[in-house]
Amino acid sequence: MLLQIILTVYMSLSAAHIPQKDHQNPFYENYKKYHQQAISNRRFKHGDLAPLLQEMKGIEGVTVQKIGESVQGRDISMVSMGTGKTSVLLWSQMHGDEATATMALMDIFNFFSASDALNPYRKIMLDKLTIHFIPMLNPDGAQAFKRRNAMDIDLNRDALRLQAPEAQLLKRVRDSLKADFGFNLHDQNTRYTVGKTNKPATISFLAPAYDEQKSVHEGRENAMQVIADLNNTLQRIIPNQVAKYDDEYEPRAFGDNMQKWGTSTILIESGGYHNDPEKQYIRKINFVAILQGLLSIATQSYKNFNTDQYFSIPDNRTYLFDLLVRNAQVAVEGKQYMLDLGINRREQDDEGSRAFSYVSTLEDIGDLSVFYGYQEIDARGMTALPGKVYASVFKNFEALEKADLHAILAAGHTTVQLAQMPAEEYINKLPVNIVKAGTEKAHPVQLYGRPNFILQENNKVHYAIVNGFIYNVRTRENQIINALD
């Protein structure tokens, strides 16, 4: 009987007539068709999602229901579909500034709304599973693009005390569904690496522990097996860019408690990927991982995997800087030393708007030879010197825009003075820092300082590092997204 079921499932999938090479994945290959174009960067708001959820209401077999409200009164909705015996609950963005999976869920809604050559996959998922999605569990946090909710508490530390309305409703929904499987969807530090390698942990998985001993009961084992299956799929798409999240037991977290309450819980953390600051490629990887996870549960293909395969996934480590300058000569107290400079860029939100700028910090200095950078400069033979403040004063920003900024940078300056500063909310996209005349700011090359320096050789400037971004003086390539103001 069981063999019969497996054969039927296998045949219904192989009958799909989907052109598929060995390394290809049907969800990956067909992603473009389902991409929700209304959402194109991470700082979308509750108001952007609402109409998309509304559209789902018209689709046969789909229910969209309000399940509660956030602290500030924003509706939190659940989208449900499928008629299967196995229930799966997915929730995203319990941390307001972790938006990647919510974008992928919008694409997944489009996937389930479509009818095409992938119908055999939809059919088996909807026949075997009842799927409940809660996109954007923390809409108030998303509004301010911050981790915490409007009470300024971390919802993922409120699974026991259940003070926040958002936490209460997640618990209530889990208990009412008695969900068999759960997907806890987050974003992690983009500088996490796969072990000690230079590869970013683009996706990290975890089957959270439910006790200090990190015991493995059947529910947790199932989650580990699903993860092993997903790792197998993702290795063909993003080889060596999958890691395992820290499995320390956190008694207040939802993932850990869901596991304890009997829901096999799979944590998916979206990390970084080269040249993907808005995480649109990682969103696609999420789309694949979530659908593949649902398929794995629906077909029970996860049972072909074991916990050893889960444990063999490398751990998350932090071996990446945004920019690593290697082997620079740096003067300290009049003497030269060879030092590596590790620089990270942090997003700073412009409150009340969707704009953000970067502020960079020199976060480590010394022998950083075991680390890597998303960007690296080998400065062997070059000296790092603080960027100078340009002596002449520009009347205003408009006057500065007309100036020969290349010449200013090539002469070793990273900051210019303005008689009249631009409006407060302005983000300086020019490749030089601006200060009000007379308030000139020097930026010594020092730990935790702002990285504004030049790299020169034989008195010739090769690079200007402005707010932690690179301006290549020799090629005039400008990679400065924003300077300081």
Ligand SMILES: [Zn+2]
């Ligand atoms: Zn998170």
